[in-house]
Amino acid sequence: MSFLKYWKNDARSSLVVFLVALPLCLGISLASNAPMSAGLLAGIIGGILVGAIGGSPISVSGPAAGLTVIVAKAITDLGDFEAFTLCVFVSGIFQILFSILRGGVIGNYFPTSVVKGMLAAIGIILILKQLPHALGYDADFMGDESFYQMDGENTFSELRRAIYSTHLGSIIIAVISMLIMIFWEKKWIKEKVVLGMIPGALIAVLTSVALNTLFTKYSPEFRVEERHLVQIPYEGGFRDFFVTIRMPDWSYLWSAKIYITALTIAIVGSLESLLSIDAADKIDEGARVTSKNRELLAQGLGNAVSGLVGGLPITAVIVRTSANANSGAKTQFSSVLHGIWLLLCVVTIPHLLNLIPLSCLAAVLILVGYKLVKPSLLIGMYKKGKGQFIPFVATICAIIFTDLLVGIIIGMVVGFVFVIKSHMHKAIVMVHDGSDYLIRFHKDVSFLQKKALLELLDQIPANSFVVIDGSKSVYVDEDINEIIEDFQRRAPEDNIKVQLQKSSLSLSPLFKEESYG
Numbered sequence: 001m002s003f004l005k006y007w008k009n010d011a012r013s014s015l016v017v018f019l020v021a022l023p024l025c026l027g028i029s030l031a032s033n034a035p036m037s038a039g040l041l042a043g044i045i046g047g048i049l050v051g052a053i054g055g056s057p058i059s060v061s062g063p064a065a066g067l068t069v070i071v072a073k074a075i076t077d078l079g080d081f082e083a084f085t086l087c088v089f090v091s092g093i094f095q096i097l098f099s100i101l102r103g104g105v106i107g108n109y110f111p112t113s114v115v116k117g118m119l120a121a122i123g124i125i126l127i128l129k130q131l132p133h134a135l136g137y138d139a140d141f142m143g144d145e146s147f148y149q150m151d152g153e154n155t156f157s158e159l160r161r162a163i164y165s166t167h168l169g170s171i172i173i174a175v176i177s178m179l180i181m182i183f184w185e186k187k188w189i190k191e192k193v194v195l196g197m198i199p200g201a202l203i204a205v206l207t208s209v210a211l212n213t214l215f216t217k218y219s220p221e222f223r224v225e226e227r228h229l230v231q232i233p234y235e236g237g238f239r240d241f242f243v244t245i246r247m248p249d250w251s252y253l254w255s256a257k258i259y260i261t262a263l264t265i266a267i268v269g270s271l272e273s274l275l276s277i278d279a280a281d282k283i284d285e286g287a288r289v290t291s292k293n294r295e296l297l298a299q300g301l302g303n304a305v306s307g308l309v310g311g312l313p314i315t316a317v318i319v320r321t322s323a324n325a326n327s328g329a330k331t332q333f334s335s336v337l338h339g340i341w342l343l344l345c346v347v348t349i350p351h352l353l354n355l356i357p358l359s360c361l362a363a364v365l366i367l368v369g370y371k372l373v374k375p376s377l378l379i380g381m382y383k384k385g386k387g388q389f390i391p392f393v394a395t396i397c398a399i400i401f402t403d404l405l406v407g408i409i410i411g412m413v414v415g416f417v418f419v420i421k422s423h424m425h426k427a428i429v430m431v432h433d434g435s436d437y438l439i440r441f442h443k444d445v446s447f448l449q450k451k452a453l454l455e456l457l458d459q460i461p462a463n464s465f466v467v468i469d470g471s472k473s474v475y476v477d478e479d480i481n482e483i484i485e486d487f488q489r490r491a492p493e494d495n496i497k498v499q500l501q502k503s504s505l506s507l508s509p510l511f512k513e514e515s516y517g
Contacts, residue, residue: 006330013329014337027141028063032071037244041311047339050302055294059280060320063312082249087261089307094266095300104292107274113388114411117395123372133362134174136167169222170359177204177363208360232350241347246310276316391415444475462494470511471503
């Protein structure tokens with residue numbers, strides 16, 4: 001089995017993903033006005049259950065920042081968290097139905113330039129959003145990806161505030177953590193049997209805890225205060241953790257609000273998952289292709305279970321997936337194991353986890369962000385031409401200044417404009433020799449080529465001979481046929497002779513060549 005072959009890679013990666021997922025699960029719970037346990041439960045289920053049955057070998061699932069606004073509004077509108085968990089359960093059922101109906105096919109239509117733009121945008125957002133935490137300013141929750149924040153600030157105003165509210169101890173910890181992780185990427189360390197098994201992020205976290213302990217004892221002015229540390233709100237023990245489970249309130253089962261909210265969560269969550277899965281396939285070193293319908297099924301089952309135990313909605317998430325891929329994960333075992341780490345550590349050693357400075361975890365996320373937006377990616381997309389580069393840049397800008405889904409929609413619209421433009425230029429060509437003109441349809445000609453055809457016909461002078469060759473096109477739109485027929489009627493006025501080149505394969509009456517038996 002492949003996970004036995006690569007267990008060292010996956011074990012190492014799972015620790016990095018665990019360290020990334022822990023503050024994100026807590027932060028997303030806080031931003032959603034949900035119990036802290038709800039985000040942790042979603043992270044645990046997303047790792048263990050969805051990781052085990054999902055189709056992607058490197059994708060990681062858990063609570064998503066992109067759903068926080070929807071979740072917070074739903075909890076407020078319903079006025080009961082147990083009613084909301086029923087929404088999560090029903091959204092999972094909807095996603096299972098999407099899978100049965102083969103809805104995952106939507107994931108095959110995201111342009112590569114848009115998906116790569118999404119990855120680069122997430123990288124830039126990670127860097128911009130985590131810099132305040134690295135500076136010791138933790139007003140916004142970790143994992144926020146939206147430009148306009150729930151506290152009234154935006155990405156740039158938050159960064160400006162952080163610059164004027166720095167904490168030297170946090171900065172020292174962030175810088176040292178980053179240097180450790182960069183140093184740990186050295187080839188000679190990875191080749192060591194023991195050192196190669198230990199991720200640099202874990203060394204950075206342990207070092208940050210030790211540093212803060214020393215600050216507390218010897219230099220109190222550098223000490224990172226409790227509000228700038230991980231904050232898990234219980235003492236530990238399985239009983240203490242599982243007493244927080246909130247079962248759905250089934251009395252709301254006949255409420256229309258439940259189904260409207262559940263369908264919204266299912267649609268938005270499915271789109272985010274499909275986008276993340278497509279991105280995961282792009283960064284997977286093994287170039288493996290994920291079954292989108294299987295992934296939707298896994299997400300549906302994960303949400304159904306998460307709703308039953310009081311968890312937040314689950315989606316495939318690109319930040320944790322990127323951390324997983326960049327740490328060398330090879331199989332789903334890494335995702336499953338990160339969920340196990342979350343469960344074991346949260347219920348056994350929360351007091352130790354609460355010693356971790358957020359500035360250290362911010363340093364981990366900043367490096368994840370940098371790997372997503374390396375200069376080589378920007379240069380590579382630029383070399384592919386404006387048809388790829390402009391949608392790529394548009395997606396980046398749109399995501400940074402709005403949010404993930406709105407940015408993707410804008411990026412796809414820009415991408416489709418270039419697809420249409422390319423289609424218009426390539427479908428029809430015209431060449432001429434003196435007064436002899438040939439207009440050739442290279443492929444199916446839709447109404448989108450009306451403008452291009454009219455411009456070509458306007459260039460033909462009087463006293464010309466024109467051949468319009470539609471023999472290569474199976475389909476010619478009726479609007480195109482009408483333009484040609486109008487041109488044929490007007491042609492004698494300018495002494496233009498028109499000949500149509502037909503084919504027995506064409507479905508257009510104008511270019512259909514009659515066959516006689």
